[in-house]
Amino acid sequence: MIRVIYEWQVKRENLQEFSEAWEQTTVLVREMYQGAFGSTLLQDGLKVDHLLTIARWSSEEDWRNFWSSDNPPEVTKMSKLGNLVSIKIYEELGNHISK
Template identity: 60%
Template sequence: MIQVVYEWSVAPENVIEFREAWDHTTTIVRETYPGAHGSCLLEDKKQGAHMLTIARWNSEEEWRDFWTSDNPPEVMRMSQIANLVSVKVYRETGNHMS
């Protein structure tokens, strides 16, 4: 299992639209792509326009296959609304979440 952390900079006036795009995108990706287990959206408590999206995948190969496929337009919409600052892939080595 891996988790992919996307760091975003979102203009304050686009925060609501970004949240909606993330929600819609996450639903489509989880329902459509093998290995996708959804994601969470984190908003910096002090800087509301700084956000993280953390996607959970079975493997790095399945995540990379997703990015080489024809992605739903919603994925591109997130990039139009906000600036993607960084992407980091982490191997999950423990989990106490339900």
């Protein structure tokens, strides 16, 4: 399992629309692409225009297959609403979620 962390800069006036595009994208990607397990959207408490989206994939190969495909228009919409600063891939070594 991997986590892919996308760092974004999004103008305040685009935050709501970006959030909606992220949600639509996440739903579509989970439905359409093998190995996609959803995403989390985080906002910096001090710099509200700084966002992270953290996607969970079964493997780097599945994630790369997604990026080499014709992506849904919502992915493009996110890129028009915000500036993608960086992408980092992390191997998930553990995961514990409390109830």
